[in-house]
Amino acid sequence: MLQLPESSFCQRTLASVEEAYERCRAITAEYSKTFYLGTILMPPPKRRAIWAIYVWCRRTDELVDGPAASLTTNETLDQWEERLEKIFAGHPDDDFDVALVDTIEQFSLDIQPFRDMIEGQRMDLYRSRYETFEELELYCYRVAGTVGLMSTAVMGLDQRLQSAPWDDPAAKTPIDEAIALGIANQLTNILRDVGEDARRGRIYLPMEDLVRFDYTEDDLIKGVVDERWKALMQFQIERARKFYTLAEQGISALSEDARLPVWSALMLYSQILDVIERNGYDNFEQRAYVSGRKKMLSLPIAWLRAKVL
Numbered sequence: 001m002l003q004l005p006e007s008s009f010c011q012r013t014l015a016s017v018e019e020a021y022e023r024c025r026a027i028t029a030e031y032s033k034t035f036y037l038g039t040i041l042m043p044p045p046k047r048r049a050i051w052a053i054y055v056w057c058r059r060t061d062e063l064v065d066g067p068a069a070s071l072t073t074n075e076t077l078d079q080w081e082e083r084l085e086k087i088f089a090g091h092p093d094d095d096f097d098v099a100l101v102d103t104i105e106q107f108s109l110d111i112q113p114f115r116d117m118i119e120g121q122r123m124d125l126y127r128s129r130y131e132t133f134e135e136l137e138l139y140c141y142r143v144a145g146t147v148g149l150m151s152t153a154v155m156g157l158d159q160r161l162q163s164a165p166w167d168d169p170a171a172k173t174p175i176d177e178a179i180a181l182g183i184a185n186q187l188t189n190i191l192r193d194v195g196e197d198a199r200r201g202r203i204y205l206p207m208e209d210l211v212r213f214d215y216t217e218d219d220l221i222k223g224v225v226d227e228r229w230k231a232l233m234q235f236q237i238e239r240a241r242k243f244y245t246l247a248e249q250g251i252s253a254l255s256e257d258a259r260l261p262v263w264s265a266l267m268l269y270s271q272i273l274d275v276i277e278r279n280g281y282d283n284f285e286q287r288a289y290v291s292g293r294k295k296m297l298s299l300p301i302a303w304l305r306a307k308v309l
């Protein structure tokens with residue numbers, strides 16, 4: 001388990017910036033193989049910044065999804081938000097914060113996506129059902145689209161888009177595309193973990209979609225795989241793919257050294273959808289898993305896309 005917020009009463013010596021980033025690297029490597037692979041393809045300053053951001057996001061997620069989640073209340077999230085404000089004011093509370101404070105100094109990060117992510121965790125605290133896709137999309141923006149915005153601020157724009165001094169980088173930033181990749185990843189995650197989540201009482205699939213395909217909550221909890229389920233899954237997969245397609249269109253606007261990592265992460269993650277199809281949509285019994293070999297085979301294709309598209 002990740003170390004959660006400590007009482008701010010205990011004064012202790014904080015890690016150096018180097019040590020803080022090393023701790024963030026180790027956590028990223030341990031928790032997310034796919035994204036870690038993406039980061040090691042980046043130049044060191046950007047890669048370290050992404051680790052610091054990843055760790056903050058992971059800790060935020062752990063507050064409502066981790067082993068101590070039952071202790072988390074709205075007030076816990078309020079305190080976490082106050083602490084975020086302190087980080088943005090340059091005051092770290094612990095070693096992980098040290099890395100994020102440095103990242104904020106190095107890159108022009110906006111606090112709003114961080115706040116929005118905390119709002120997403122609040123949704124998880126109180127909601128276990130989504131009526132419409134619109135509601136789910138807002139949740140996905142908050143917990144994952146925000147990561148797209150944070151990462152884009154670190155990765156930066158292609159030289160061509162910021163050559164003239166009067167160019168406004170904000171106007172050229174592929175915001176919708178960055179958010180779309182976060183949403184696509186989150187939708188993929190939801191489909192992969194649908195059985196596990198249902199057993200924990202959480203259903204992210206919009207209720208309106210269940211109704212449309214005549215599939216019930218009860219079927220979901222029992223893990224019924226039949227024609228209704230397959231059609232429902234296919235519909236969800238196609239929806240997620242549309243977000244991947246939108247995201248792809250924004251990659252060429254990113255700085256050259258970020259395109260390969262983003263193409264790789266996009267390809268590796270979207271392949272989970274292919275695996276779900278290949279498993280006959282049985283994501284209850286089989287975890288959709290992309291093998292290490294398949295991941296490696298994707299890299300040259302990602303490289304080509306990063307060069308050509």
Ligand SMILES: CC(C)=CCC/C(C)=C/CC/C(C)=C/CC/C(C)=C/COP(=O)(O)OP(=O)(O)O
Pocket residue numbers: 031032033034035144145147148149151152174177178179181182185186189247248250251254262
């Ligand atoms: C396309 C453009 C213009 C920019 C790219 C912007 C980026 C990097 C977007 C990606 C955002 C992202 C990484 C969102 C996280 C979504 C997500 C579902 C993460 C799951 O994380 P883990 O649960 O740690 O993953 P695994 O369990 O699958 O390893």
